[in-house]
Amino acid sequence: MIHSTRSLKGRARDENRDGVGARFDGVRGLFVVVDGTSRPGSGQLAQALVDQILILYCEKVAAGHSDNRHEEAAALLKEVLNDVHNRLFSTAITGSASYLVGVAAAGLLTIAYEGDCCAGVVFSNSPISWFTSPHCLANWKRDRDHRQLAADPGRHRISRCFKARNKPDPEIVTRTIIEGEKLVFATDGFWADLSDVTQAQLLEAEMLDPLRVDDDVSWIVVQIPA
Known part of the structure; x- marks a missing residue:
């Protein structure tokens, strides 16, 4: 399993409020993308969320938790997210993502x-076939594709996120991994603000130079061996 991670700061912000991270232990791959909101502290939250998810998930697997079935992996992810929520928001961390x-x-x-x-x-x-559906005002009916959502300003109003007031309540999506396929995990700066052509180029190259974007752009590419 070959993977690469990238994150680029957009021109509209003084800091990159995205977080991205990945680990492969020879048996499993763990991939995390986080997009901090405009609320104060969200950039720090985004990176802390990535770091803590990677640490706690790996610790729980090492302690004997199984993720060999969808149900086991989903339960473990929910447990990790709850633990991370308790850990981060019991400190000075603020913001949402x-x-x-x-x-x-x-x-x-x-x-x-x-x-x-x-x-x-x-x-x-x-083009990339996206199989998760964004939680945002523009998608309240859950019936619009990503290109339609990209053109709707309502996509910027997120309806679900990681924040102090609510315990994590993630949507779970599962699928079988097919040998030889390429997976992509990305923030909205990637799937909504970049054209299909630019997305395809970024999946194959280390960098387009120059890539000028307003929003932060982060993505992970995972190649499943044939």
């Missing part, structure tokens, strides 16, 4: 997410 966590293990992919970070798959030379 969208997040998406993907676990690839035993030929299965299990995703937990709240907000507008998304996961997709690339088939041959086609």
